[in-house]
Amino acid sequence: MLTSTERTARTRVRVSPADTGRCRVRTTVTLSDPTASSLRPVLVHHDATSARVSLVPEGALLLAGDRVEVDLAVDAGLRLDLVEPGGTVAFDMRGGRAIWDVRITLGRGAVLTWAGEPFVVAAGAAVTRSTRIRLRDGAVLALRESLVLGRHGEEPGRVHQSTEIVTGAGPVLVEDLTFDALTAPALLGGHRVMTSVLLVGAPAPAGAEADRYDLEAGGTLWRRLGVQAHEADLTGAWGAVRSGVGPGEG
Template identity: 55%
Template sequence: MPTTSTSEVATGALTRVRVGAVSSGRVRVETEMEGPATAPALRPMLLASDATSARVSLVPDGAMLLAGDRVAVEVEVGEGACLTLVEPAGTVAYDMDGGQACWSVAITLAAGATLLWAGEPFVVSAGADVIRSTAVTLGAGARLALRETLVLGRHGERPGRTSTSWSALDHEGRPLLVESLDLDEASLVPGILGDHRVLGAVTTFGLDLPPDLCRQGRLDLERGGTLWRHLAAEAHELPGEPWTVSSASSRSGGSRSRR
């Protein structure tokens, strides 16, 4: 199988998506990108918006993920507003020749805000080393549904290494979920992942998932919320997202963008 290797050149880019509080008949959507023009990033593109909601696509801009890449995403949703994030394609972390890359997500939801994000597969190729982090702050009555799919290695190859951290705090600063997970080739053994190279996860807060949904791998958190995990040999074998929440309408709206 052909491989792709890269030398480490430090590059960083920040993507911001802000949806304002519901007011004046339409939510305000702001998108912004910071960093060198040559740095790989996720370019936010507004697909639709209406009085209470918006739908934004995060489009890969440049080759990613290579050694030295620092990709960061900041998402803010105002009071009472709803944001749906869409990924048109998955992400591949390539052989980094001993280097490392970072992928971080920070989410802030105001009171009564909603974020729906059904992420596409994140593939950690042989030789890749990726630090992934997700930090969430939820206002009172906020709702979150986030799907993540981690694929250890491209088809027919051994996996690289990934270190993942996850934290979620409520509006009083109390932890709802704090977790870290390190996975590499040594994880593909009985008692850990076995022969499953795909790990799917759905994390929800503020949404009531019926008990008969995702019975296997489901963990109802002590302070509210649900974490559901599913193992598979291939990404297409994972079930879809188990939530049903109305998202943005098809009507278009305006946005402000700059690089």
């Protein structure tokens, strides 16, 4: 847990039906104090059934004492495409720590795609990063993320990363990983970049067989390791996944 000096920034996005010809996109950002850095949701486009939102950082993210919370909800039959204009760097926290907490709920037949950019854990950083996703029947999730342990020439900071994705039939993916200067070399075989593409609720696209893992409870995970970011690139898999779940950019 963070101390009483933590700065909490909570970002909420909800896509719901409306009778106006465009779905309703409600966004809020709540800060515990004016100095808290946040992710500001910017509505790029929306129509009757879908919305495209960019998560734009306001202020330096992440610093010691930051607690970033992202709460996303997509109602039944609607779609949300999330993009990020750039990556996130967790800076040297000099003994402090930060929290990055994501909660997602998808209604029946809803679709969420999130084209995440690299999350860099610089030397001296300490981050707890968690993702919890709940999908109702027929919902589809397409998620891209890249974890980079240390900037070029640095040792990695410390990150505890947990993921739990659950459908109505039960857990699809439950993962709990801790990386730091001691554990990362052994766990990642000397690599410092881990890129993942996850697809749940839709069949895996043809032609994207490399680095593919079929999950026992349904869903597909593509994962690649590299010393440099380009070595862990999964652009091909992400493009195939995005094409498979229909229109959208990112």
